[in-house]
Amino acid sequence: MTDRPLFSGRSFAAFLFDMDGTILTSIASAERVWSLWAAKHGLDVSAFLPTIHGVRTVETIARLNLPGVDPEAEANAIMRAEMEDVSDIAPIAGAAVFLAALPRERWAIVTSAPRALAERRIAAAGLPLPPLLIAAEDVEQGKPAPDCFLLGARRLGVAAADCLVFEDTRAGLTAADAAGASALVITATHAKPLDVRHPQHASYEGLSVRATATGLAVFERS
The missing domain is CATH 3.40.50.1000 (HAD superfamily/HAD-like)
Known part of the structure; x- marks a missing residue:
């Protein structure tokens, strides 16, 4: 060689x-957390998940323009959930x-x-x-x-x-x-x-x- x-x-x-x-x-950790979040907000989970990778959480949420959703607050909640899910x-x-x-x-x-x-x-x-x-x-x-x-x-x-x-x-x-x-x-x-x-x-x-x-x-x- x-x-x-x-x-x-x-x-x-x-x-x-x-x-x-x-x-x-x-990826497994992130997609578990994001799948729950997406389902809660009525999103098509399988179509949404590929959009989360490589970009900041707050920007991912902000570009959805979901009514009544505060991107900063939601991003903080997602971060807390991701910090608890690190086993794999x-x-x-x-x-x-x-x-x-x-x-x-x-x-x-x-x-x-x-x-x-x-x-x-x-x-x-x-x-x-x-x-x-x-x-x-x-x-x-x-x-x-x-x-x-x-x-x-x-x-x-x-x-x-x-x-x-x-x-x-x-x-x-x-x-x-x-x-x-x-x-x-x-x-x-x-x-x-x-x-x-x-x-x-x-x-x-x-x-x-x-x-x-x-x-x-x-x-x-x-």
Whole structure:
């Protein structure tokens, strides 16, 4: 077996990781909570659930324009329910080893989840808390706007164009593109690959990272 660079000729100043579906899987937990909420509000649960992933809860609720519904209050209630439902949250295969290989000052988690929920899920998955966590309340506009990735890069002291984003949703990839970052799609929770231009990998197994003279390079075992 040999290792080949996943991004030929490229190394990166820092890595920015989405959380849900990218370094850990909380889909079952989230969909249990959201299914109850959607049914309570008379929504078609099966049609609604695909819309919740990758974006902030408050924005998901607000765009429904449900009469008499306060998006902020509902988002807080959903967060509390999600924080209680963490029994089957698990890391994406190989994520712990991959994250442990990174210099602490070179990576961050950039999530659409509120900070308290993000910290709860990271702990439930047995993953290390990141040196930097950008959460829902840190930006005015969530994904697919680029604000979160721009903020993450800025707080790490690098340009977003010099970052590699790890994502699993179209909203996240749109945000990464808008920020000018490169992106790698983690497909562990996907039924099929996304139809996007970005490289895709099932998990972190078979991936490795090396420090080079110009930054961090990602390699794939072949």
